[in-house]
Structure formats: structure tokens, C-alpha cells
Amino acid sequence: MLKAGEYYVSGKGEVLYTMLGSCVAACIYDLDRKIGGMNHFLLPGLVHPDEIFTSEVGRYGMYAMELLIGELIKTGARRERLKAKVFGGGNVLKFRSADGDITGSNVRFASKFLELEGIPPQRQDVGGKQGRKVLFFSDSARVLLKRFDVAAAPEALNDEAAYKSRVFHPRVEKPSVIMF
Numbered sequence: 001m002l003k004a005g006e007y008y009v010s011g012k013g014e015v016l017y018t019m020l021g022s023c024v025a026a027c028i029y030d031l032d033r034k035i036g037g038m039n040h041f042l043l044p045g046l047v048h049p050d051e052i053f054t055s056e057v058g059r060y061g062m063y064a065m066e067l068l069i070g071e072l073i074k075t076g077a078r079r080e081r082l083k084a085k086v087f088g089g090g091n092v093l094k095f096r097s098a099d100g101d102i103t104g105s106n107v108r109f110a111s112k113f114l115e116l117e118g119i120p121p122q123r124q125d126v127g128g129k130q131g132r133k134v135l136f137f138s139d140s141a142r143v144l145l146k147r148f149d150v151a152a153a154p155e156a157l158n159d160e161a162a163y164k165s166r167v168f169h170p171r172v173e174k175p176s177v178i179m180f
Helices: 061-075 102-117 154-167
Strands: 007-010 015-020 024-030 035-039 083-088 121-126 131-137 143-148
Touching (some): 015 035, 024 131, 083 102, 083 131, 121 143
Antiparallel strands (some): 007 035, 024 035, 131 143
16 A cells, blocks of 8 residues: 555565545556556655755655656666556645646656656546546556545545645744854
């Protein structure tokens, strides 16, 4: 079970599972080697300089994708054989208008990243106003997907909502240091 900010790779035929609302999950795999992995991220990028050492980098798409691809290759996958499936980015969590289009940015980021890396997306199920439950079979790249109405089952995204509240905390201004 992957939560927001996590990734996992398996060459053992495991089933990876996550619940998505506004977050995006990329399932990247090498079918010839029967190795696959999944990540789950909330933001496309942009680590604030004050948070660079305390940040959970897996929550950022850029790092989540790099971590996943790196681990796939370490496990034996071949970069030139990698393919992907992308899910999530539903408009289900409420963001401040000052945060911009988080869900749309996630979806655009994932597509552009895969294009630039030369990893062809084989399937996408993104956007909309529904949550998604995704089961990814790491050895066959098979996906079972179930969309659900978040209003009817808000508890399904409790983890993602809690993660969002930790990520989007108000910045605390540090007091100025006066040196004499």
C-alpha cells in the first residue's frame, strides 16, 4: 500500500496498491524483465529553499519519478524498455487559489516528464472529479482501476488529505537575526 510521497519497485510479482484523489501515481515497468514500480506524488516540483533539508522529496513529482526510475534500473530493468501507466489528478481535494492548479500541474508534469525521458505512456486515466483505487501487478503491468465518488466515501482519501495538510502548512516567518 503506497501512500502519498512513497514509491516502491518489485521484481517479485507483487501487487502494488494506492488510493488517489488529487495526487498522481505513475506505474513504470519493464515487461521483458518482469520488473515494475509505482510512485504516488502530490506536487510536480518546486522545493522551497527553506525546506530543502526537511522536505520529503518523494512528494514532488520530479524526485518521485527519478527515484522510481533509478530503483527500477538498480533492480534490473532496462531504461530503453520502460513503459508507463499514469493515474489520478482528480479535482477532489480543495486547494487555496494561491496554490494554482495543483491537479492539472500534476497531470501535465507526468505527461511531459515521460515524453522527455522517452518512456511511452501505454495508458492514462487522469483528471475528472473522482478518486481512484489502483492495483498494479508489477510482473505483468496489469492494472485494476476503480473510480469512486469522493463525496460518497470521503474517508477513502483521509491519508491524502492529511498529507496535503502537512505539505501545505502556512509558512512561519523566522525572526530576523541581528548581529552586533
